[in-house]
Amino acid sequence: MFACLYKPDQPREHGGRPPFSPDAEKTGSDPASGSRLLDVARLFSPRVDARSETVVTLEVDGLTRLFGDHKTIGDQLRRAAVDAGLGSVHVAVATTRTTAILCAAARAGVTVVPAGDEAAFLALLPLRMLEVFLPDPACPAEAGRQAVWRRRESRLPRASSRSRESRGTPTPDTRVLSVLSRWGIRTLGQFAALPAVELSERIGQEGLAWQRLARGDDTGPLVSTREEDPFEATVDLEWPVESLEPLSFVLSGLLDPLCQRLERRDRGAAVLHLHLRLVTKDTHSRSLQLPAPMRDAKVLRTLLLLDLESHQASAGVDRVTVTIDPTPGRIVQESLLTRALPAPEQVSTLLARLGALMGDTRCGSPALVDTHRPGAFAMTPFRVPESPVATAKVGARPPSPSELRRASACQGSSPLRDSPGSPTLLTELRRGHVVAPRAEADAASACQGSSPLRDSPVSPRSPTACLRRFRLPIPARVLIDHNRPVVVKTDRPGLSGGHVHACAGPWRTSGEWWKTSTAQGMSGMEALRGLTGWNRDEWDVSLGDGGLYRIFEDRESGRWFVEAVVD
Amino acid sequence: MPAACRADVETLLRNKKLDRTLVPVATAGVPVGVVQETAKTGLFELDQQLGGGLPLGQMSEIVGPRSSGRTSLLMSILASATSRGEMVALVDTFDVFDPESAATAGVVLSRMLWVRGDSCAPAFPSLAHRQTGADRVITRALKATNLILQSGGFGVIALDLADAPPHALRRVPMTTWLRFQRVVEGQEAIGVILGSAPMSRSAGGVSVSLHPRQGQMWRNLESDVRTARARLVPGADTSPVRLRASA
Numbered sequence: 001m002f003a004c005l006y007k008p009d010q011p012r013e014h015g016g017r018p019p020f021s022p023d024a025e026k027t028g029s030d031p032a033s034g035s036r037l038l039d040v041a042r043l044f045s046p047r048v049d050a051r052s053e054t055v056v057t058l059e060v061d062g063l064t065r066l067f068g069d070h071k072t073i074g075d076q077l078r079r080a081a082v083d084a085g086l087g088s089v090h091v092a093v094a095t096t097r098t099t100a101i102l103c104a105a106a107r108a109g110v111t112v113v114p115a116g117d118e119a120a121f122l123a124l125l126p127l128r129m130l131e132v133f134l135p136d137p138a139c140p141a142e143a144g145r146q147a148v149w150r151r152r153e154s155r156l157p158r159a160s161s162r163s164r165e166s167r168g169t170p171t172p173d174t175r176v177l178s179v180l181s182r183w184g185i186r187t188l189g190q191f192a193a194l195p196a197v198e199l200s201e202r203i204g205q206e207g208l209a210w211q212r213l214a215r216g217d218d219t220g221p222l223v224s225t226r227e228e229d230p231f232e233a234t235v236d237l238e239w240p241v242e243s244l245e246p247l248s249f250v251l252s253g254l255l256d257p258l259c260q261r262l263e264r265r266d267r268g269a270a271v272l273h274l275h276l277r278l279v280t281k282d283t284h285s286r287s288l289q290l291p292a293p294m295r296d297a298k299v300l301r302t303l304l305l306l307d308l309e310s311h312q313a314s315a316g317v318d319r320v321t322v323t324i325d326p327t328p329g330r331i332v333q334e335s336l337l338t339r340a341l342p343a344p345e346q347v348s349t350l351l352a353r354l355g356a357l358m359g360d361t362r363c364g365s366p367a368l369v370d371t372h373r374p375g376a377f378a379m380t381p382f383r384v385p386e387s388p389v390a391t392a393k394v395g396a397r398p399p400s401p402s403e404l405r406r407a408s409a410c411q412g413s414s415p416l417r418d419s420p421g422s423p424t425l426l427t428e429l430r431r432g433h434v435v436a437p438r439a440e441a442d443a444a445s446a447c448q449g450s451s452p453l454r455d456s457p458v459s460p461r462s463p464t465a466c467l468r469r470f471r472l473p474i475p476a477r478v479l480i481d482h483n484r485p486v487v488v489k490t491d492r493p494g495l496s497g498g499h500v501h502a503c504a505g506p507w508r509t510s511g512e513w514w515k516t517s518t519a520q521g522m523s524g525m526e527a528l529r530g531l532t533g534w535n536r537d538e539w540d541v542s543l544g545d546g547g548l549y550r551i552f553e554d555r556e557s558g559r560w561f562v563e564a565v566v567d
Numbered sequence: 568m569p570a571a572c573r574a575d576v577e578t579l580l581r582n583k584k585l586d587r588t589l590v591p592v593a594t595a596g597v598p599v600g601v602v603q604e605t606a607k608t609g610l611f612e613l614d615q616q617l618g619g620g621l622p623l624g625q626m627s628e629i630v631g632p633r634s635s636g637r638t639s640l641l642m643s644i645l646a647s648a649t650s651r652g653e654m655v656a657l658v659d660t661f662d663v664f665d666p667e668s669a670a671t672a673g674v675v676l677s678r679m680l681w682v683r684g685d686s687c688a689p690a691f692p693s694l695a696h697r698q699t700g701a702d703r704v705i706t707r708a709l710k711a712t713n714l715i716l717q718s719g720g721f722g723v724i725a726l727d728l729a730d731a732p733p734h735a736l737r738r739v740p741m742t743t744w745l746r747f748q749r750v751v752e753g754q755e756a757i758g759v760i761l762g763s764a765p766m767s768r769s770a771g772g773v774s775v776s777l778h779p780r781q782g783q784m785w786r787n788l789e790s791d792v793r794t795a796r797a798r799l800v801p802g803a804d805t806s807p808v809r810l811r812a813s814a
Binding site for chain 2: 341342343346347349350353354357358362363364365366367368375377379380382383384464465466467468469470471472494545546547548564565566567
């Protein structure tokens with residue numbers, strides 16, 4: 001025997017309307033009430049199946065010796081639901097789960113269906129009662145179960161389903177019910193009385209599956225919803241621990257059993273929480289967001305220790321608590337044809353070690369920003385793509401500046417700035433730098449009708465002259481003659497400068513005028529650090545020491561700086 | 568070195584089980600014996616001279632004076648690797664890497680691990696009282712490189728020491744380079760060290776030396792690229808390949 005607990009949605013109107021009505025406003029499922037419904041069911045039976053936030057079924061075989069007859073069991077369930085604050089809950093007890101669900105959805109109060117009377121109870125129920133079996137988006141397990149059921153039962157040809165989807169028709173689940181409604185079928189009894197052969201010829205196997213539900217037949221056994229135990233472990237230390245080495249042993253003792261539990265449940269750790277209770281009664285808490293689900297105890301311990309190296313506790317520790325937020329384990333199919341990528345566990349450990357060595361903000365992937373500020377960039381977390389296929393797809397050659405200029409021209413923009421001066425390579429170099437900041441941003445917005453990024457074959461190309469940029473430009477003394485620099489000197493050892501053999505420029509660039517300028521009292525260092533706008537004339541000079549440099553004059557202050565070396 | 572002496576040396580190395588350091592003698596650009604796996608640098612002429620590219624599982628170096636094209640060549644190598652779908656790592660000792668230039672050169676920045684050193688440290692031959700600063704920065708960069716090499720999974724691991732003071736580099740223990748060579752051996756990865764003078768590479772690696780050409784430098788960043796392989800083999804240097812870096 002099975003019992004069903006059904007929590008109806010709040011109807012739009014009260015009095016006279018059935019508790020389950022398609023016209024009733026769906027207030028949405030309440031995860032809290034769903035979990036309470038589940039808890040109520042678990043008070044009576046360990047075999048509980050949470051179909052959705054509002055429907056829970058449980059097996060009640062053997063409870064007659066505890067509570068009495070099935071009517072008493074139903075009353076006890078309803079009373080427990082009221083005590084749990086769930087309000088009015090429909091309860092039904094029947095020999096099949098399907099019958100119990102339909103009766104609970106249709107009738108308020110406690111309904112007991114005697115064995116053999118299922119057809120009589122279900123015959124007069126309206127056809128729309130079958131909508132209770134539609135998958136609930138809030139319950140992924142139920143959605144998955146429904147998907148498996150549809151794949152097993154449906155024999156619809158792919159072409160017809162695709163054409164139906166293209167016309168924007170309802171999903172196949174509600175399509176069957178709408179067809180039956182057009183045929184004049186109003187009750188489950190009428191639906192159950194239809195001949196099976198003719199029904200399958202007209203609707204297919206999906207119609208037969210719905211008919212079995214209308215008859216109250218179960219489509220599969222009850223699959224218990226397992227109770228998730230929290231992945232948490234705590235240990236009280238006999239004496240306070242102040243260094244990391246003894247703490248390492250404590251963490252090993254906590255993480256090993258937790259990881260074994262994760263492996264048994266096919267789960268991985270998504271977030272790792274560490275709470276250290278100090279002797280001063282404070283709590284030093286750290287949370288690590290892992291890049292990929294992991295359950296290797298050694299890796300997790302290493303990550304925690306590396307994090308504690310950078311964020312040490314202020315006093316001795318007398319209690320250690322480790323909590324893991326689990327997530328389903330990943331199944332990653334590696335390709336034999338593409339290069340193996342570093343595992344997420346390796347990468348996370350490497351990044352943690354590099355962060356402890358160089359600093360948290362000094363390691364990552366560079367990214368361009370959508371600005372004309374020279375040398376602007378952003379640091380993003382370094383991530384390894386999950387799928388080798390994704391890396392293979394992105395293996396195309398990045399666009400050349402000419403392709404980007406063509407793409408930008410299609411968009412109607414003019415990426416080239418006015419660049420007075422000699423039309424030499426350096427002009428082309430400057431154009432490359434004008435376009436380059438938009439390289440990453442415009443990669444996805446190529447000109448419509450052409451896709452130079454995807455269609456360009458990989459081809460050999462000459463190297464591009466690159467810069468070695470000083471993060472803080474070096475102050476310089478520049479001698480000007482006929483509006484051109486002739487001598488560049490700095491106080492930096494190894495960069496003494498010299499006479500200018502050749503130069504190109506100036507290229508005037510400015511931007512972010514809305515930020516506080518140096519004229520308003522901000523120092524030049526803020527401008528160099530990018531905290532204010534910029535207004536400069538840039539030159540490319542070749543000095544007597546054999547180097548090729550990029551220098552600029554800050555037009556606000558009149559000072560000269562060496563910005564980069566062309567190498 | 569006479570052939571008999573060479574044969575004796577090779578026999579001694581094999582007896583001591585150090586024959587992995589032996590490199591087959593290249594004749595007319597065609598290697599003898601086992602063909603070493605290589606990865607392209609992105610420069611067709613240089614790849615031809617190297618027999619396909621830089622050898623995998625070896626530490627190579629790119630050396631040359633300032634503005635000779637070292638960084639441009641390194642970016643070309645990184646661009647070639649990232650375009651193949653590989654992950655690359657750059658240990659930027661003095662934080663001089665320019666993402667704009669790299670993106671223009673074709674590097675897929677999302678596949679790059681950039682480890683930034685200290686930009687405030689003197690990047691050039693320093694005064695006496697600043698020696699310890701450069702040493703500390705170089706030491707951290709070497710440790711970071713070691714971590715990345717041991718982690719594995721990267722196609723190219725580059726260490727930029729181009730602006731390091733020579734006296735600070737001379738203080739780096741030789742065992743550091745040997746450790747790098749041992750770690751990268753057997754991996755499907757290229758180790759590249761960027762410097763102003765030759766410092767260290769694997770016996771199976773390549774030294775790419777850039778010499779800026781005079782006179783025509785203003786039109787393009789032009790350099791003569793010379794490559795050198797095993798030092799024991801005379802005449803290993805071949806005719807220079809012209810490297811012309813443009814926009």
